[in-house]
Amino acid sequence: MNVEEKLALIKRNTEEIITEKELRELLEKKKKPIIYWGTATTGKPHIGYLFPALKIADFLKAGFHVKILLADLHAALDNVPWTVVEKRYNYYEKIIPLLIKSIGVDIKELEIIQGSEMQLKPEYMYDVLQMSSQVSVHDATKASSDVVKISDNPKLSGIIYPIMQAIDEQYLDVDCQLGGTDQRKIMVLARENLPKIGYNARIEIMNPLIPGLIGKKMSASDEKSKVDLLDDAEAIKKKMNGAECVAGDPDNGVMAFLKYVIMTIKQDNKEKFVIKRDKKYGGDLEYKNYE
Template sequence: MDQLKWEEKYSLITKDLAEWLGDEKLKAILKERDLKIYWGTATTGKPHIGYFVPMIKIADFLRAGAEVTILFADLHAYLDNMKAPWELLELRTQYYEAIIKSMLKSIDVPLDKLKFVKGTDYQLSKEYTLDVYRLSSIVTEHDAKKAGAEVVKQIANPLLSGLMYPGLQALDEEYLKVDAQFGGVDQRKIFTFSEKYLPSMGYEKRIHLMNPMIPGLAGAKMSSSEEDSKIDLLDNAASVKKKLKKAFCEPGNITDNGLLSFSKSVLFPLLKDDEKYLVPRSAEFGGDITFGNYEDLESSFAKQEIHPGDLKGAVEVYINRVLDPIRKEFANDGKLKSLTSKAYPPPQKQKPQPVADEVVPSRLDIRVGKIVEVERHPDADSLYVEKIDLGEESGPRTIVSGLVNYVPIEEMKDRMVVVLANLKPANLRGVASHGMVLCASVDEPVRAVEPLRPPVNSKAGDKVIVEGYESGTPDEVLNPKKKVWEKLQVDLVVNGSGIACWSGNPLLTPSNENLIADKLRNVSIK
């Protein structure tokens, strides 16, 4: 390893990254010595198979002779909307350390070349705390909120803890004494925040290395908080099969395909030198087929030569092969089994009974609708008058929407939309409106509005529920005096993955699919 030239180390470090900042500095350091890198992970939900993506890259860093520090960011986990309760913080940090070490061993990454650090080991020191105060005196609320937009859980009324998060991550670079920080491309805003503010404190600007983000099983970003989007590292073979069966895998679609992305980023790099990627197929469909590189697999799937079911079968075999050593280690070690159950206790099954007039999202009658007619309002330049089919025997409803300045009329015709159907009818400039088209909306820095998009297989009249609030009956008409809609609307947002949520819980159609905003992120739904 020491015999590698600096150019070879540079190639290994930057291989397959989505982006890196500080290229000249990176080259200059490698000409003189090996790089010092840190990768941090907030100890929140259970790590999933997506964590193999940074692990594969950490193996590249080690092959390039880099000194790598893995930070278990326990304090960050608490600050991010208390995703890790204080009383579970230490247990979850222990779990993360155990499971990540097990992952690294399963793919033959030597642990003796890694340094493991816990955030609270130094983040509670006098020096670090004083630097947090110093940083808070120069960071604007705008910059702090913007930096955390893709990483910190977004809520209608942001907590101060979430605004502190990017600053602490920036200071970690100085206190870990590294040259570079590694993370996903979703961390980019935090990285540029660090590059802006650390020099203002007299500290060095670091290099930033960014991995591409791979889609989850549902098609959006893989997330610990979205159960169906990921496979847990301790999931048994039956659970892996069940989740892969439900995974989004549209024939010929190579863009939003978590199975292809995982194959590219993890499974192909883990193949032995003389091994090829095997896709098992029955004889009637041509028999087994192998691929020597990812590009050929992608091309074959794009041409629909590989059926989604066959790809799922191949990925299932390889995932189980990777997970087996981890599952066995935890199954055979009583201390690890106990740690898992204590760090992630099962949720309480018994839910409190709803009280009369409780303001819960099940009171909203949200449905998928199809615009069958649309015209400009005769007396209001900014309004459309639409006839929207909501699957009712009485026929399409008339609904007035202020979308003229945001969606061309030709794009409104035959469009599938999401409608709040139990508002009290309102007279808008002489036309009675019997509902509201729900849209992602932001006022600053430039006002933008985008109708939510139902999944492609939706039908007019499909009911939309909020996950976790499936029971309950919508009000026949929301009483405007009790402001039920207004109270619920403040927690309706489009998250960083473009998924419509209420208080962090996704809105789902009968097919258990998400409502999406194609462009806007981390904004309100109105």
Template sequence: MDISEKLRLVTRNTEEVVTEHELRQLLESSEKPTAYVGYEPSGEIHLGHMMTVQKLMDLQKVGFKVIILLADIHAYLNEKGSFEEIEQIADYNKRVFIALGLDESRAKFVFGSSYQLSQDYMLDVLKMARITTLNRARRSMDEVSRRKEDPMVSQMIYPLMQALDIAHLGVDLAVGGIDQRKIHMLARENLPRLGYRSPVCLHTPILVGLDGQKMSSSKGNYISVRDPPEEVEKKIRKAYCPAGVIEDNPVLDIAKYHLLPRFGVLRVERDAKFGGDVEYTSFDALAEDFISGSLHPLDLKLAVAKYLNKLLKDARKRLGVSV
């Protein structure tokens, strides 16, 4: 695979790469580059998580070794449960990520607690704290913590640790949603001041919820790996998908970010009087027909539900879960 094709796969469906020039240099100079994503253990793995899982799969195709950080210490700092509870969830998450299609032979799963309590790491946390202002730390916090009137100190240490994870895991490329940008820019700015390399950073879009609003567990506007097929179809049928509208359209986003990269084709089955069956191998063609009105929202929804259930069925089969 030549460099141009590698760059196409790595950067497809991304929001931003910081910087593309550095990414090209990395692909040209390193035979075994490494990339990482950190996940705070979660009880429900949903399509939002799968955005970065899909990107890790793209990276594996071009020769990256990927590291998946199961951030148990981070989850504890963020008040997500006891260490015992978090460990059980993290083990489940690991099984799900593999079931979704990650090549286990080229993936390394690391618990944060395996290195984040070491003397060297904790000393680096203190060093990072000395060169990071309170305002910068607060801006780098996750949105929920940032909105709190009186957040815990632990929630400000959290982003400093995320920046240091990149250095201590020795990765070349840091991957995350675009909401991780402030943390990654903190890492690019401050890690060299501690004697570490500045990472290349790749950001994926944030998947909108099924109602067209921000995805939230409290709203239930997401699809989980554990949702049974009939629930997936029900949710997709009810999803926000106004005719001709591309922006913040969750059904089109699922086709773009999950189904076309995975299957290479989306076949929409229709009665002959409605134009008959049609196949899409690119999102641009799909979007063009949807904007023009030649593809009806219901026909799109039925196709997306069918392919999404196939993707999740394969994952559940690997997990040994029946629904």
């Protein structure tokens, strides 16, 4: 795979890259770049995780080494009880690699890292304190506003969260970070502030978010908004039948999942998407792509 082919694969189903020029230069000079995707081990993983899993598969195919940060401390900072953080981590550690493996990609260049193993080291916390002296409360709160649960009386943990995520890029020793568009403010904070404490700014790659089946966001805390990875067929059918999907309006969770997950898998497998339909209505419909 040449640079242009790698770049096209990486850009597929992404919303923004900061910056594409830096990404191209990275692909030209480094044989095996390193990227990380992080997830706080909060609620149970749902089908929305298939989207970043497919992007991770793209990076593996493009010759990247991929690190997955299971951010157990970030989960605690986002109000997950400390008593259950370890149990949540253990669950994620088992299910996330299986999710990516199920796509059919070679995972020998996939590495799972527990956040607390790295983030409690003295040198890491020293750099968190260093950056905290560079970042205002206003900027830290703004950066975390789309990710952390912010109340009228926010906790200090929500301000620490984005600073730690910025420092993660250095201590994971990566070239790029992959995340949803809800991570943009934190990624920009990292790019602006890592150089202030002597580290390089990283390339930030964002994928769009898949809306919930009901509402704008697929949330682990809202059962009706998502399909859990462990839901049985009956539960999935019930949730899909109750999903918001207005005829003629593609801006909903069902169509987004079809576009970014199902059609991507179909195209990679060189398969068509088939809608079964009675012959009296014209027979089956077949689609090669979403458009």
